[in-house]
Amino acid sequence: MKKLNEFNIVIAGIGGQGVLTLAFILAEAALKQGYDVKTSELHGLAQRGGAVSSHVRFGKKIYSSLVMECEANLIIGLERLETLRACYYSSKENGTAIVFDTFSVVPILVSVFKEKYPSLEETEKILKEFSNKVYPLEATEIAKKEIGNGIYSNILLLGYAFGLGLIPLERKNLEEAIREVIPEKYLNENLKAFDLGIRKAKSS
Numbered sequence: 317m318k319k320l321n322e323f324n325i326v327i328a329g330i331g332g333q334g335v336l337t338l339a340f341i342l343a344e345a346a347l348k349q350g351y352d353v354k355t356s357e358l359h360g361l362a363q364r365g366g367a368v369s370s371h372v373r374f375g376k377k378i379y380s381s382l383v384m385e386c387e388a389n390l391i392i393g394l395e396r397l398e399t400l401r402a403c404y405y406s407s408k409e410n411g412t413a414i415v416f417d418t419f420s421v422v423p424i425l426v427s428v429f430k431e432k433y434p435s436l437e438e439t440e441k442i443l444k445e446f447s448n449k450v451y452p453l454e455a456t457e458i459a460k461k462e463i464g465n466g467i468y469s470n471i472l473l474l475g476y477a478f479g480l481g482l483i484p485l486e487r488k489n490l491e492e493a494i495r496e497v498i499p500e501k502y503l504n505e506n507l508k509a510f511d512l513g514i515r516k517a518k519s520s
Contacts, residue, residue, distance in 0.1 A: 322373060322375030323346075323373070323389050324371070324373050324388045325373070325391075325392065326369060326370075326383050327339055327342075327372070327394070328368075329369070330394070330398060330421055331366045331368050334470035334471075335368040335369065335370050335394060336357060336368070336370055337470065339355050339370035339371075341471075341474065341490065342474075342483075342493070344497060345485045345486075345490045345493040346485060348492060351374040351375055351376070351378075352376065352377050352378045354372075354381035355370060355371060355372050355373070356370065356381035357369075385404055385405060386404070386405065386407035386409070386410060386412075387405065387407075388406050389411070389412060389413070390482050391403070391405060391413070391414045391415070393416030394417050394419070394455075394469065395417060396418060396420040396434070397420065397421075397433065399414065399417075399439070400443070403443055403447075406443075407447075412449070413447065413451065413477075413480075414447045415473055415476060415477045415480070416443075416452055416453070417456055418454050418455075419469065439452075449482075455469035455470075458512070463508055469509075471494065471506045472516075474510060475514040475516075476513035477517075478510075479517025480520075491507065495507075
């Protein structure tokens with residue numbers, strides 16, 4: 317696989333969804349492939365329910381850990397509203413791809429002030445204003461149904477994005493990174509989720 321000058325990924329979600337775990341896996345896989353890698357946790361509210369996002373940048377030489385506005389190559393959204401909040405990192409001109417879970421968690425402020433949470437249709441419409449490559453997936457529901465727990469949706473989305481050809485890393489490096497980052501007692505389920513995501517992409 318030809319070495320890239322740089323590749324920029326933004327991962328967005330809420331606390332408890334494994335945003336940082338996903339970032340660690342991608343960073344480790346990129347290192348295994350011989351890239352210079354920089355990562356950043358942009359929001360530190362990693363308690364359950366708080367907004368969390370992480371940037372992963374890799375390439376021949378990376379000088380900054382932050383993805384600039386409109387410069388993401390890939391956005392992985394683990395929750396619908398957080399995906400919308402991250403869309404300003406994308407642009408049609410740069411060919412940004414957006415892969416996101418249709419799963420939603422209504423923030424407490426939306427509930428308290430009775431504001432409107434965007435529907436899936438509205439979400440897709442907005443995202444398509446920023447990207448020509450928008451890929452929704454019911455990752456949490458699929459993980460619940462086929463693996464037994466929605467917590468594996470982050471790795472399932474990783475497999476889905478890889479299966480769509482959106483992550484320029486080798487499968488063996490991603491799987492080795494999963495083995496190194498994920499605790500052994502959860503490893504089999506996560507490898508299953510990764511493979512399931514790939515299969516979902518191939519069948520879509």
